[in-house]
Amino acid sequence: MTLLPVADALARILEGAKPLGAETVPIAQAAGRVLAQDLPALRTQPPADLSAMDGYAVRGEDAAHAPTRLRVIGEVAAGRPFDRVATSGEAVRIFTGGVLPKGADTVVIQELTTRDGDWIEIAKPTARGRNVRRRGLDFEEGQVLLFRGRRLTARDVALAGALNYAQLPVFRRPKLAIISTGDELVAPGNALRPGQIVSSNGLALAALTAGEGAEVNDLGIARDTLHDTLAAVGRAREWGADVLVTSGGVSVGDYDLVHPALAAEGLVLSFWKVAVRPGKPLLFGQLGAMRVIGVPGNPVSAFGCGFLFILPLLRALSGRTDVALKPEAALLGCDLPANDEREEYMRATLEHGSDGQWVATPFPVQDSSMIVPLAKADCLIVRPPHAPPAKAGERCRILKLPL
8 A cells, every 4th residue: 555645634534524512611611621602701801890909099180280289088999999989189099900989080099198197198100090990901701702613721711701601501511432452462550571561652642632632542552363452442432432543553564463353343444554763653543423543653653643644633522723833944953864764753842042933853763662762752754755965054844742
């Protein structure tokens, strides 16, 4: 089978990937979720002219000159408005957040005043309108401030609460199941016999995809038998997974049973093998309503394919508008040889150069089995197919890795 270009593989994975159904959640549970509709403000903020400082609410003309004596006729605290009109020659003691009394349009800060019983003396002039937060300064009722497709941050949740929403309409989180395959795999924390290795791909993929908002179900390790692999696939289907990710078993060896197992279940194969390094034996297809992505067993290949292909799919299913990964510009930290026919994603560290630009330096060994460079990497350097040799200091494209 001909190697499929990375862009074409991603296009096939994203084809028909639409947002999942919407649901309503309490606002306290909405952080990290994706809005299913625009949110217009249900109120105006501030709802009235408020004092921005502790001081005295006055008419602007009474504070334009100093020294000036004014009679104090009452007090305003936050949440306790004053029910009289302030007329010329009068002042109202006011605290931060208090509603300006009718007739007043300026707040003189208390540091510029001297209090003597029911009178104050203003020591320095204050311009009309100073120290006042005008009605609607932040937002007006009906104004749309949060939009469909936005993944909500903590700041967004604060804004939605201020807009007076107790519940928010969000898209359903994609359900993603993970199966790791291989007789050699052992869960972390166990003693290893000769030939065994610790299973880490499922952990990495679960953390990576959960960080993008997926509801993750790690189904554990399937042994290298058709029965075990089929049983694991069955559990994913019973759980109602929107996406099934398998790790390992997608190459052409005698014990690579993921493809035969999926074919026996009725997989409609879209592609198998992509022109990418690392991660060439990447499989994608459809098993009923469930999308299936088979990533290679090498740790770097598994993580790289998860980052490049699974994250955009989850974003599309989640209803996000920022589906595509965004390459950034950097300078190479060392020379690189010419590339072959596969698009390469090299693990690299980032640091600021003397001119403030990012400098990306790839690790000298890019073996796809090595987890330490993956853990230390800040980004991936993207090298197009057949890229010519490059010198240190030349521009390159990078994809920053999630923090």
